[in-house]
Amino acid sequence: xxxxxxxxxxxxxxxxxxxxxxxxxxxxxxxxxxxxxxxxxxxxxxxxxxxxxxxxxxxxxxxxxxxxxxxxxxxxxxxxxxxxxxxxxxxxxxxxxxxxxxxxxxxxxxxxxxxxxxxxxxxxxxxxxxxxxxxxxxxxxxxxxxxxxxxxxxxxxxxxx
Numbered sequence: 715x716x717x718x719x720x721x722x723x724x725x726x727x728x729x730x731x732x733x734x735x736x737x738x739x740x741x742x743x744x745x746x747x748x749x750x751x752x753x754x755x756x757x758x759x760x761x762x763x764x765x766x767x768x769x770x771x772x773x774x775x776x777x778x779x780x781x782x783x784x785x786x787x788x789x790x791x792x793x794x795x796x797x798x799x800x801x802x803x804x805x806x807x808x809x810x811x812x813x814x815x816x817x818x819x820x821x822x823x824x825x826x827x828x829x830x831x832x833x834x835x836x837x838x839x840x841x842x843x844x845x846x847x848x849x850x851x852x853x854x855x856x857x858x859x860x861x862x863x864x865x866x867x868x869x870x871x872x873x874x875x
Contacts, residue, residue, distance in 0.1 A: 795835070802841035805851045806834040809863060816860055846870060
């Protein structure tokens with residue numbers, strides 16, 4: 715049996731909270747140079763003083779490009795994000811808001827708030843890619859509880875696994 719859309723979204727966002735973040739390991743102190751072996755001053759040869767090299771100038775930094783236009787499909791990630799329809803973004807934003815409003819556990823609510831942008835983006839991408847029907851989008855947009863959204867999710871034709 716396939717999990718519902720809402721439980722999949724909640725599980726995916728809860729997975730982010732389960733990640734344990736650890737600080738990077740501390741760097742080892744720099745190694746102290748080993749002093750040269752003691753030499754007999756009578757046999758020492760004078761070493762030439764090294765000529766200091768001039769500092770290398772820093773290359774000019776390229777100008778920062780302007781942020782991508784909304785809906786352009788370009789993002790701040792390493793790869794361009796796929797374009798999404800505005801209707802799917804609006805529906806996904808409503809879905810995320812309902813999920814956050816229903817969260818009673820403060821930790822879960824905080825996690826959902828923190829992941830809201832990702833939830834909206836991923837839901838909008840799936841909606842656009844799979845071509846959700848206007849009736850399905852309207853159903854989600856009118857729903858005020860996750861239970862009502864579960865009914866809407868049944869109308870989505872999901873590809874067979």
